[in-house]
Amino acid sequence: MTVDTYSSFNKPLLMLEARALSCIRGERQLFQGLNLTVTAGECLHVRGENGVGKTSLLRLLTGLAKPEAGEVLWNHQSIAKDPSLYHRELLFLGHRDALKEDLTALENLQLYAVLDDFHLPGDKALAALWRFGFRGRENLPVSCLSAGQKRRILMARMLTRQAKLWILDEPFNALDIHAVQDLQGLITEHVEQGGLAILTSHQEVDLPRVRVLDL
Template sequence: MTATISPTSSKTTLALEARGLSCVRGERQLFSGLDLSVSAGQCLHIRGENGVGKTSLLRILTGLSKPESGEVLWGNQSIGLDSLAYHRELLFLGHRDALKEDLSAIENLKMYAELDDVALPLEKALATLWHFGLRGRENLPVHCLSAGQKRRLLMARMSTRQAKLWILDEPFNALDSKAVNALQDLIAEHLSDGGLVVLTSHQTVSLPSVRVLEL
């Protein structure tokens, strides 16, 4: 199984590759011999029925799980050789939102900026939250936000996190049509800046330079 996207951007030579990946969960083989390559300015949309291994594949690509066989490379180097450097270039959003429920929206955004070593003045943080429809909810504890509002907060983090590679697991879940369009615009902007995106979604996505991989 192979999904290869031909380079369309010369902004960077960065690329994410997987060679001969196999994944086993319990006694079941989810996939084997899987190759993929995504270069700067490109998006890979992974699709398939529940249980085929989409989330398992994303976890392998992030380095959170190890494949049964095969390897993942970032810039022609195995991600295991310098995992810290790889994770500095990576933004991963999984099914669990990883937000601190007892902190406010603005506190979460500021906290993650500090962890990511990104300068984020209060004015910019507020403007970012407002841009994603959270005006008036900046100081609410996250546990008071709806599922869609939490996803909007994660979108705000995506826009402030300086990472080249975005790996997103069902990022459009719990979003209304307006927020879906805003997220697609955010991803498109990231791609136009030479970023790379790998995502799963049961929905059809409208993005430039996108290729579909069916598991």
């Protein structure tokens, strides 16, 4: 059984744009005057040494933090104008696992669906988990899983979430070579179906239509 990430988009062209962003942390200016545009079917790989502001940039793009100057626009509208609408179309994964340790893999996926306010049928939840190696393990508590297995639950969430824009902070951390290939395949499907992806990674990524932003 396959799970469609989403069937179609309502708008012919989706776009995330940052205009003249400036970011200060403490007394340090991480970047200023930063501009970027990502459109439907594109992937942006944000690179740079530790501490240059990669995670800070992602937080600005998600609306979780406010820039010192500049603005972020989704489909030509400031994300500050209607944050709830923007967040319904956004999937953000940070580099720390946000899973409930006392719940099972399946229960975590179902909980995410409730928090994200969309209906996730049980068969689709199971199909997503099985795709990423959880057949027979879907009812194990997350506390019993390895770091790599926990990341695979998050990959199942990416598959089922139906978000148009993915913003991913170091998504390849703790993954073995096979899981890296699985995740690259998942991101490839997303952009080929008209989605947008922005990610940070210290390693090279093998993705279609990927552009690089060096901070």
